[in-house]
Amino acid sequence: EVQLLESGGGLAQPGGSLRLSCAASGFTFNNFGMSWVRQTPGKGLEWVSLINAGGDTFYADSGKGRFSISRDNSKNTLSLQLNSLRVDDTAVYYCVGGPDGLAYWGRGTLVTVSS
Amino acid sequence: QTGLTQPPSVSKGLGQTATITCTGKSSNVGNQGAVWLQQIRGHPPKLLSGRNNGRPSGISERFSASRSGNTASLTIADLQPEDEADYYCSAWDSSLWAHVFGTGTRVTVL
Numbered sequence: 001e002v003q004l005l006e007s008g009g010g011l012a013q014p015g016g017s018l019r020l021s022c023a024a025s026g027f028t029f030n031n032f033g034m035s036w037v038r039q040t041p042g043k044g045l046e047w048v049s050l051i052n053a054g055g056d057t058f059y060a061d062s063g064k065g066r067f068s069i070s071r072d073n074s075k076n077t078l079s080l081q082l083n084s085l086r087v088d089d090t091a092v093y094y095c096v097g098g099p100d101g102l103a104y105w106g107r108g109t110l111v112t113v114s115s
Numbered sequence: 116q117t118g119l120t121q122p123p124s125v126s127k128g129l130g131q132t133a134t135i136t137c138t139g140k141s142s143n144v145g146n147q148g149a150v151w152l153q154q155i156r157g158h159p160p161k162l163l164s165g166r167n168n169g170r171p172s173g174i175s176e177r178f179s180a181s182r183s184g185n186t187a188s189l190t191i192a193d194l195q196p197e198d199e200a201d202y203y204c205s206a207w208d209s210s211l212w213a214h215v216f217g218t219g220t221r222v223t224v225l
Contacts, residue, residue, distance in 0.1 A: 037214075044118075044203065044216060044217075044218055045152075045160065045203055047213060047214035047216060050213075050214065100162065100165040101207065101214065102160075102162055102205060103165070103171060104162075105159040108159055
């Protein structure tokens with residue numbers, strides 16, 4: 001059974017940092033690109049960042065220069081470092097990956113940015 | 116990044132057929148194809164259809180996807196109460212080097 005389990009969310013102050021992690025199991029992690037997708041409660045989906053199987057990284061404009069995605073294939077884990085957080089970064093962050101890039105989804109971790 | 120355009124809502128009767136469109140550009144839907152996701156309230160999204168319009172294992176045959184030019188479509192046949200959900204399309208944009216999502220469509224079964 002495929003599982004993606006996010007952790008690391010919580011409350012951060014504007015300008016602060018958080019590090020999200022995702023533990024993957026049930027599929028060949030190193031074969032697939034992995035993404036972070038976020039969703040503000042009651043709103044739509046927004047792609048945040050992607051790291052492909054070869055380690056190339058891509059970011060949405062909203063996170064360029066502030067967010068950093070990485071993966072550890074030896075531990076089947078995906079990470080997202082969130083720096084210089086803003087109030088509008090408040091959202092549920094999903095770990096996503098697998099075939100077609102969006103086949104497998106975690107349950108998400110809530111990031112709240114507030115003073 | 117600009118998104119893909121979907122109708123905000125679709126309402127159809129029990130047993131009827133609903134079709135949701137997703138309009139993009141040649142750099143995303145037209146070139147890369149689109150995937151379709153279903154999100155039931157309170158749950159993470161679930162993949163309904165891949166870029167080649169194929170259904171993952173376990174997805175009902177009532178869901179079918181197609182594409183014509185820069186527009187992708189999801190058709191839900193024989194609508195059931197459990198189909199009430201938000202539906203999103205998504206595609207990789209080869210100009211933006213980014214995933215783009217549709218604006219989302221809420222399906223209501225009357």
